Amino acid sequence: MSAFHSPGSKEQIVRRDVRAWVPILFAAIVGLLLSALPDVCAQTAQGTASASVVAELRISGEVSTPLVLTVADLKKMPRKTPSVVNPHDNKTETYD
Numbered sequence: 001m002s003a004f005h006s007p008g009s010k011e012q013i014v015r016r017d018v019r020a021w022v023p024i025l026f027a028a029i030v031g032l033l034l035s036a037l038p039d040v041c042a043q044t045a046q047g048t049a050s051a052s053v054v055a056e057l058r059i060s061g062e063v064s065t066p067l068v069l070t071v072a073d074l075k076k077m078p079r080k081t082p083s084v085v086n087p088h089d090n091k092t093e094t095y096d
Contacts (some may be wrong), residue, residue, distance in 0.1 A: 055075070059067040083094045 055071050057067075057069045060068075079096075081094060081096050083092055085091070086093050
């Protein structure tokens with residue numbers, strides 16, 4: 001045995017080393033969870049605020065008349081169900 005070797009089996013030494021790291025790992029995990037908490041809360045608050053935002057479809061760019069449509073506007077429009085023949089397989093496809 002050398003002067004630098006501490007008494008005990010390798011298994012006992014490994015167990016002691018692992019036990020020494022457990023509090024450090026626990027503190028690191030808790031720290032990561034706590035640091036992520038503000039982001040989670042912000043997303044929750046943001047999600048509730050966005051519920052009051054009205055969804056809209058904007059048509060702009062190189063068009064003669066830009067247009068903004070809300071969900072209510074789209075619901076008021078008449079529904080049409082076009083049917084077309086797919087030239088690749090010669091089957092009729094219906095879009096609703």
